[in-house]
Amino acid sequence: MRDIVHLIDVMPDKAIHRASHEAQESSDGFAFRLLKPLRGELLTTTSSDPRVWVVATAPSEKTWCVVVFNDRPTEVQFDLTTLGQLRASQTVVIEDAGLVRTPVALEQHNRGYAGLLKPKSVQQFVFDVPAQAPRGVIREQQVPASGVLHELAAGKPLMLEIALTPEQLAGVTGARLRLVQQNLARRVDVKFNGEPLAVEPTQSWLHEQPLEVKSLRAKNTLQFTLREGVADKVTINAASIVLVTKK
The missing domain is CATH 2.60.40.1180 (Golgi alpha-mannosidase II)
Incomplete structure (x- = not known):
């Protein structure tokens, strides 16, 4: 369930x-x-x-x-x-x-x-529900970074890139970062397009958090850096951006 x-x-x-x-x-x-x-x-x-x-x-x-x-x-x-x-x-x-x-x-x-x-x-x-209940359509599109099952190592930041086409960016009203990760919380520093991003997953391996639409680019970068002294195994199994459009 x-x-x-x-x-x-x-x-x-x-x-x-x-x-x-x-x-x-x-x-x-x-x-x-x-x-x-x-x-x-x-x-x-x-x-x-x-x-x-x-x-x-x-x-x-x-x-x-x-x-x-x-x-x-x-x-x-x-x-x-x-x-x-x-x-x-x-x-x-x-x-x-x-x-x-x-x-x-x-x-x-x-x-x-x-x-x-x-x-x-x-x-x-x-x-x-009354017959006049308002309705609309929300469309979501997931755009993944290349590669899966990335294991982080000390002193070796992981760089991922997610490319977005003008057609994908047109009319976007919202965006989310989606990560499938293991042991990321409080062990890794994350940057999105060069800016620090506070990522603190819950117990679920699947983590999502909002991104500002104005921060999206044609080529988006994600950088993951293992914090000093972390001995646990940390993996980024997959990363993607979810684009939201409303009609």
């Missing part, structure tokens, strides 16, 4: 591939069935906590489905705010350990819902 929600959040195409390759009776198969309402077009979501993942879809013109996953080892209070004052027709908790769905009552306020999430558990909402 954890892996699937995380993939839908950051790499939805990989979640689709995983669904097509897993047997129905596997743990992934059960997880996909429990998340059955989460289908249709993906909706834009944001979370103020990098360890609390939020994904949403529009299964139909009349409903939206929102899933919130708490990846922390402790309970968290959450405040779910929706676009407009939507009413939840169904709210359930899905606990990963038991793979069961349990209806739950939540406190509703004028902007959405507030609740409590147990460690490693999922809360799923199904909202009734």
